[in-house]
Ligand SMILES: NC(=O)c1ccc[n+]([C@@H]2O[C@H](COP(=O)([O-])OP(=O)(O)OC[C@H]3O[C@@H](n4cnc5c(N)ncnc54)[C@H](O)[C@@H]3O)[C@@H](O)[C@H]2O)c1
């Protein structure tokens with residue numbers, strides 16, 4: 001990295017001249033807010049396919065420019081970040097490809113990394129640098145109104161740069177996330193997808209299932225479900241309220257890893273089912289004691 005680059009990143013001044021965010025929903029609008037608060041970009045440019053979202057972005061003053069056409073917006077960009085559902089990546093990459101300046105960095109925030117990385121590398125010209133990323137932060141809400149600048153604070157952001165990506169580009173993206181309050185980890189994309197399959201994707205699948213199962217109960221029972229949903233079930237309903245388009249795309253694009261984790265989960269669930277049927281209290285107690293200690297170690301790690 002040149003001394004100039006190092007100085008720019010260390011002095012707290014903008015790291016980028018023109019950052020183009022494509023997709024101003026929960027994550028894109030949170031990033032726009034955080035970039036502004038932490039002075040990361042000289043100019044923030046917002047792109048969204050939805051005119052309603054563009055109008056909201058203007059009303060909330062989240063960007064210096066707002067466009068519905070990504071091809072126009074990316075001209076002169078030194079960083080472009082895709083914040084759209086995974087299913088829109090190919091179309092967006094093909095739209096921006098002919099208009100990206102030499103040396104521009106293209107990053108993203110997608111929840112699945114192997115497919116995202118491949119789609120970007122295959123559809124973008126060789127003169128751009130691809131630095132995929134994934135902030136492990138979110139909520140069940142969508143859209144520009146749902147975003148907030150502190151979303152990424154104290155959260156991990158995982159970067160999965162393909163082999164051969166230059167270190168300066170990776171470090172500039174990493175520094176952007178550090179300024180937004182995140183901690184950085186680097187991984188290869190397939191490993192990321194396995195880890196997230198168990199820590200994020202499977203929990204969402206389970207929440208969608210349990211809430212769906214409850215909703216399928218007879219009308220009377222449904223009323224009871226709502227009436228008594230003060231504790232455990234309510235936590236599942238929060239997760240099951242997450243955006244259907246985003247999560248459809250996550251499962252379609254992380255098929256292998258999700259199915260592998262689902263298989264393991266089903267086997268463990270069957271073991272619990274057997275223990276209940278056999279009245280094996282020791283097996284149940286052993287299992288629950290182990291998971292309780294896991295919860296405690298997660299809380300301790302967060303507080304450390
Ligand atoms: N929601 C989360 O908790 C979370 C957390 C981390 C990462 N992510 C990832 O972030 C990305 C965005 O998720 P979100 O929750 O912000 O979704 P969102 O639904 O809140 O926002 C997505 C935005 O993209 C726009 N869009 C869709 N197709 C487009 C296109 N072709 N061109 C331009 N704009 C387009 C939509 O109009 C919408 O405003 C996804 O890839 C998701 O996997 C989400």
Ligand SMILES: O=C(O)C(=O)C[C@]1(C(=O)O)C=C[C@@H](O)C=C1
Pocket residue numbers: 110111135136137138139140199200201239242
């Ligand atoms: O907190 C939530 O609501 C989330 O679902 C956030 C969450 C997660 O599973 O942790 C969801 C998807 C992402 O890709 C990253 C973060």
